[in-house]
Amino acid sequence: MSTPASRSGAMRAGDTDRIQVAQLLTDAAASGTLGLSEYESRLSRAYAAQTYDELDRLSADLPGAVTRGRGGPCRPAPSTLLLAILTGYERRGRWNVPRRLTTFALWGGGVVDLRYADFTSPEVDIRSYSIMGGQTILVPPEVNVDSRGVAVMGSFDHGVDGEGSAGAPLVRIRGFALWGSVGVKRKRRKAPADTAEG
Structure with a gap:
């Protein structure tokens, strides 16, 4: 039987979640925490991620990685x-x-x-x-x-x-x-x- 935590990690991630992880990865690359090739590899996987577990695995070892608010609409920058x-x-x-x-x-x-x-x-x-x-x-x-x-x-x-x-x-x-x-x-x-x- 799965626990509530494992069920929530297996939930489908949304565009907002993928964008948040992409920004966290960019922060890590800009600070030198991630090398360029690892950054690009993780970034591609973040955009393709379907679940919160996949996103968490890509960002768990990075500074600033916290449990993000799940879901919600994207808030694009102004035109x-x-x-x-x-x-x-x-x-x-x-x-x-x-x-x-x-x-x-x-x-x-x-x-x-x-x-x-x-x-x-x-x-x-x-x-x-x-x-x-x-x-x-x-x-x-x-x-x-x-x-x-x-x-x-x-x-x-x-x-x-x-x-x-x-x-x-x-x-x-x-x-x-x-x-x-x-x-x-x-x-x-x-x-x-x-x-x-x-």
């Missing part, structure tokens, strides 16, 4: 607008990815780097518009991508190399490019020593 008009923008490093993100470049350019970011929703909608400018969206290996946009005398990437992991966040990219470009690239994270070099 964000990134503008580059005759200039540029960069969104890099550790930041909270909102459920909806709009980017616009007019005679300018920008970079949205999702590799080190914290996802606050299992699905992210990015609307990207480039007019005589260029933008690049960098996604980490585990994230799933659906990119569809329209280009007139420019380019809008529809495909991205590689497949994401089951259960990982889905990033939908839509928009258009007029005499400009929207590039979508899957890139691995760099080890901390590599980041210092460039």
